[in-house]
Amino acid sequence: MKQFDSAGVEIAYLDTGSGSSAGGGTEKPPVLLIHGFASNVETNWGGTGWVDFLRKAGYRVVAFDNRGHGHSQKLHELTDYGAPLMAEDAKRLLDHLGIKRAHVIGYSMGARIAAFLALAHPERVDHVVFGGLGINMVRGMAGTGPIARALEAESIDDVTNPTARTFRAFAEQTKSDLKALAACIRSARAPITAEMAASISAPVLVAVGETDVIGGSAAELAKLIPGARAITMPGKDHNRAVGDRTFKAEVLAFFEGGQSLESGAAAAEK
Structure with missing residues (x-):
């Protein structure tokens, strides 16, 4: 883990993989990973296989410990936190690394942070995945x-x-x-209204475990966002869904413009 200064807060981050060329000789956008509450890069993304999975798929992977988490600076004032402020840490990390535009995957609290990043800096977000947070992004916890x-x-x-x-x-x-x-x-907790969700311009994938009561319905959130895709991970709760193989495969298909597994299954049933 390396460190950088985000407007006076030391943020620890991982930058791995060099990326590879996609079709037509264009380079794939890097993937920025934003972890959930009380987690960190290693727990949320390393131990669940995400970092290796994305690297093997040819992506440069950037992930950081949110302020107050992991190896990043520990702050104890209420004003030091909030998803909009933490989204600025993400944006400053992209600035620090010279990344103009990235795919973004956020899980749980990280999905809220990703949403605020997409709202405040739409030009920096290519595709965005809201993992572990469905309609409760709007309803609140x-x-x-x-x-x-x-x-x-x-x-x-x-x-x-x-x-x-x-x-x-x-x-x-x-x-x-x-x-x-x-x-x-x-x-x-800065609210994300239905109107705000509807204004997200990046392509959106919402992915929530079938038994995840913390995140709420993926389909209900996706309905609020024009063009958004929703998937559920069968039999998975909030903690177990993050490393799900179907989740990983769906994200890859989403990034690369392929057909989702759920869409394929529905077509086969018909």
Whole structure:
């Protein structure tokens, strides 16, 4: 992991793979990966096989630890966080690396950040994938207070809320700074309205696990965005969907203009 300065915040990032030529001799856009809450590059993208998968497909892969996460600087004030601000970290990383335009994959919180990047800087986003976040991108996530309190608790043994306990356990598993994560989840959650979603100009793929109650329906979000494609990963919840093989194959088809597996299956049934 390398480091760069994002307007005074040290951000750790990975830049791997050189990319290859696509059809017609043009170079494939790099892929920018934005991880979810309490995760990091290694957990979200390395251990799930995404980095190797995209490299083998001929892509340059750029991924970064969001502020307050992984190897990036830990900040403890509410004003240090929020998806629009974190989207600017992503944009500054593209600037730092001299990347004019990239495919973007965001997962969970990373999908919200990717949405704000696509809204604020449409010229920098080629295709965008919202993973692990469907209609709840617009509806918002309720009940973040218990999660913040779980992160602030002296011990996980003091946490009784099952969902909040899951977040605390995951944060401990990733060796996260619990105070930084609590500030991140307590920070102002800038809304994404249906109208804002509809104005995203980049091609959009929404991918959510079939049993993912955190993300909500992929199809419902896709309906709000002109031309968006939606897929579901059968039998997968929020945590297990991220490394799904179908998810990877669908993203590759989306980037390269091929037919989605779900579309192919539907045509075969007819």
